[in-house]
Amino acid sequence: MNSKLLTTLSVAALVAAGSTVVSAEPLKVGVLATLEGTYTVLGEDGVRGLKTALAQSDNKAGGREIELVIGATDASPDSAVRAARKLVEQDGVEIVIGPLSGSEGIAIRDYSKTQPQVTFINGISGAQETTYVTPSDNFFRFNMDGAQWSAGLGDYIFNEKGYKTIATVGEDYSFVYTQVFGLVTEFCAAGGEVTERLWVPLGTKDFGSIIAALPDDVDAIYLGLGGGDAVNFLNQYQQAGGDANLIGGTIMVDGTVLSSKGSAKDALIGVPSSGPQADTWDDPKWQSYVKAYQDTFPPDQRFPSPSLLATGYYNATNAALSCLNETGGDLSDGQKAFRACLAGLELDAPNGKIALDGNRQAIGTNFVSEVVELDDGTLATKLVSIKENVNQTLGIEPAAFAKIGLPSRETPECKTAYE
Amino acid sequence: MRAFAARHPWWTAVIAIAAAVLLMLIFLVWPQWLVAGIGRKKVFLNALFNGITLGGLYFLVASGFTLIFGLMRNVNLAHGSLYLLGGYIGFFVAEWTGFWLLAFPAAFLVVALLGVVLQVVVFQRMEGQDLRQTLVTIGISIVAADLMLWAFGGDFYNIGTPSWLSGPMETFFVTGVKRSSGDLIFLKYPLVRIVIFAASVGIGVGMWLLLNRTRIGMLVRAGVDDSAMLSATGARINLVFVGVFAFGAGLAGVAGVVGGTFQSIAPGEDIRFLLASLIVVIVGGMGSIPGAALGALMIGLAEQFGSVYFPTYAVVLTFLIMVAVLAFRPQGLMGRA
């Protein structure tokens, strides 16, 4: 708890709070997190990120005590809207932080339009259309979307690794479409070629035949799998003696896979991937954040280091806290001042600076990393390249970007230039 | 066999031709036009063998389910939970002792013991009340799923294979010819899958022998045919019931170890394998061990061929098979009307 970040933040809090009186009534903040069903572990780490941020600011912002109300979802949009409705309409929260998964995010964006008096700050949901198509005025997203999380990877594997042709294997749903979207636009623009895109149903457990069907005339294979599907793939890939070059999507190398029990994950060592964070980044701000996370929770109640879910909720919470401090906890007049602050905020996050665009979508830093084995035998991601100022159109002209279309099984086409 | 041929000459011909085509597909080097038509031989052979090995796993899970149902008319919708528990136990035993093989008896024993408890505490009390059993076991599976999530977390567990089992082995099946040298390319196949398949065939044959060649087996089979007859044999019946339940549950535990070895163990796998068992026994015929084998093989093959030849609807394919069977043979392929 003695991190530098903490000090800076609390000093800022003191300065900001100086003008207002501390006796203001507590501020109710709602949290939407996946705490039911298969993805419970992920939601729990998100909440840990949020609690880390709150602990750093002593549960206070703008002179007001923060009162947390948690709403549990099961990663389905139905449950997310229901939980949000309870937080807003029953518990009367003024700020909602969350949710976690892509389709939940879209549903909450739609819901936020019916509740203009409440501010919604996205947790970590990463669907592109949440802020790209029909954005909502009171929905802010301080994390990048799935396509942005691919930024830098295409360049890196083409130029540094020297892969000219790749094939992709991905779970058949929107998040992976979006990730492949980001990869393909960059990789193809650099001159690479994507020969084949295989889509496997979400929840595929036996990849035996899919592994045999992987093309053997490409330089590398991109894997857009997550959780149990990823673990199963890697396990069976080893059993089949696979030796192709692999590239990982963001959730292929996240904490759930890297901390899975057994040796399946070893197939990932040396695999390049990209995402909004690199576990072993030596940047002091990142290091102090990791330490704060580790200090807030005992080792058996957390991951070895914060997952990107924790970081997402952490950043969202910090954005809210710093703007509460700046406005002195003033949420009057339809939270006008608070929202103006959020829109103009440049968040000095542990994973790089984050600012918002006109759709209240993050423009941030993306990390290309490779999986390494640490001294204690655990796996982590090691930074190899940083891409800053990644915006939602991936550096492509907005008009040209719009012409590519929304991510799907076949979109985008592999082209050297998108115009 | 000859009687079948005499009764159904057309069917016999169709089956013989299909078998011949299959054998040719397996052993001949594929000509160009065939590769152009349905893809590489390697893919086909892998799908075929993977389908068979996956079928082996499904058979292990479903045979316990079908045995329990066949003898006692007990519907145990917590069967998937037994599978999952077996997987977790197997992981920890293998991890602590360092012996993969030890995971099997350990999982079998613990889960079988749980089976005894289930039979004595739950099923004996509500014999003949199908619906109540179903509901109670659904309740048990909900509770068990959360207890296991509590105990083992949401992590993915992968039971490590010993080094002598890891990696692929070269087989004598030819997948193609090297264009440059003209050498034959042989199929490489994961060793662990071969071993696991051999084990499930072994267990299947063992079960068959047990049922058909031993006194206890006769008693069980008689019970499957006519439970009224069995109750006439007196008090021993309850003991037989407990034994069979324990055995069926133990098999699910063993299957959990197998599944944890070549797939992985995590929350949600219980429902997946419950569904798989249901479909296998509906297709094969409730209460029939050969039916479970046939159903498991069909579902395994459908999943694997589906996953490479039409991945989008591969998951739905197994259900279509089930619907087709229900429509034309509601009692299942090997079930008695």
Added chain:
Amino acid sequence: MAVFETRWQPARPAGGWREWVEKIPIGYWAVGIILLIMPAGASDFVLFQIFGWTFILGMIALSLMLLGGYGGMVSLAQMSVAGVAGYMVAILGDSAITDISQGWPWFVAIPLALVIAVLFATVTGWLAVRTEGIYTIMITLAIAAAFFYFCRQNYTVFNGFSGFNGVLPPKLFGVDWRGPKAFYYLTLFWAAVSYFAVVYLSRAPFGLALQGVRDNPRRMAALGYDVTAHRVAAYAFAAIPAGIGGILLTWQSAQISPGTVGIGPAIDVLVIAVIGGMRRPVGAFIGAFIYVLFKTFALDVLVALGLSGERFQLLIGLGFLLIVFFSPDGLLGLWDRWQTSLRRDPLTGGERGAP
């Protein structure tokens, strides 16, 4: 019957409206009036979320009660039937997925959605009734899973994993039917219609025959009834309340996606029906109310008690288990037993007032 016509003929009083109204127990009046004036006092959240959701789930559970309680066929596919109707309203009507949604007017889209749901249920029933008893539950579970996977994989019609968002009720008579009060009355109306339809049906020849099939299919066949046709027809009829519930559910969350029709929700419907009790239609709504309260507030209660919030799935499971273990007829069964024990004379064990 001509044989006996000359003999005794019971004299029956001519039943009029007034007498019919007088026969309704006071409790019904009380519940009805409370439900009608509820919006005067209750918050929007209570109206929309608690009661709206209760009525919707109650309707879907009611369709299961009709099949299970009267027909003896426990179907886990009722959520899928509801989902078909919900999906069809999104596909045929309006949603944010303009590429797929046809944008047909409500008076075409809604009836058509219900018709398709009935067809789906009929096919499900036709498959399920080919086998008996416990098979039904397994086959319908498999069908529910198949429907879930199909929706998730199919993009051309069902829009795959994402499903449809922005599915809103039509602005009829200038009312925003998704407004809390309007939506409350909308769901209350359809729940009441479904409830009374099922109550009415239970005493009609079809309903009686269905109960006969439940009690003794062999005797029913011997009496000249076509048992299979009755069972399939029950599936078809039960699709109507489920379908209406599905459409309302889609409107309530303004979206429908594979998660809405997954295996979890399918089992939840069974949990609701069983908790309430499958013997009488009202059980479906009692079960739904308890389920909704639990889903909404269990986390708060657990946290308030200082327990970890994650274990509430365990609570639901244990509660369900206790009920099915000790009272297969659900809470209604417990209530009935309590009532009988009150009526029973503690000394003689006979019913009071009985000779």
Added chain:
Amino acid sequence: MSDVASVSTRLAATGTANALELRGVSKMFGALAALSDVAITVHPGERRAVLGSNGAGKTTLFNCITGDFPPTSGSIRFFGEDITAFPPHERIRRGLRRTYQISLLFTGLSVLDNVYLACRGVSRGRFSFIRPRRSDALMASAENLVEIVHLHDVRDSTVSELSYGQQRQLEIAMALAGAPRFILFDEPAAGLSPTERRELVDILTGLPSHMGYIIIEHDMDVALRVAESVTMMHNGRIFKEGKPAEIEDDPEVQALYLGVNDG
């Protein structure tokens, strides 16, 4: 009443045919012959008792006649019409009824509903979604039948609440539903108290005179009071036929049956 009309047309068409005519009826269960070469002729309005020890094939005979288990060989004619291959509900629609030895009632429904279902089964509108009114003709005849079997006091009770004897009476009411022309009673007196037996005899003797039946009964008192003729069965064969008095006095019968079974 269209049913009655159609029945009368059929009656007219078949003229004076026998109510029931069995020729060479055999029923095999595997290698076991439950019935061998049975021939029985019953005239319209005739009341016949079938006697015999357990396993003599009496209930199997009923199952063959009603179509629950069709015979292995032989033919069955009902009022002149060959019904050997008909499914059970077709026979029901032609006016054949039976009661069951074991109770096959709808235990979750009321007495009146049970009888109503029986009445409805042989009429149209089995799929009707419209509730019957009290004045409905079928409902009236159901109430009437309930009255005939002395169950009027308990007509709204659930069947599971009835005494055993009342359940047997209900069975009879259900067999009388519709327009029966011929009824098979399978041990209607089994398990009844002496009072209930007297009631049963009243009910049976009070049936309209043109309504014939066959009754399987162990209780000789009951059987001989309600039957005009008697068929003795033994080991799946017809052993003797005659008037009650003749059978009672027959030494062979006494040796075989009456002596060992005192009813």
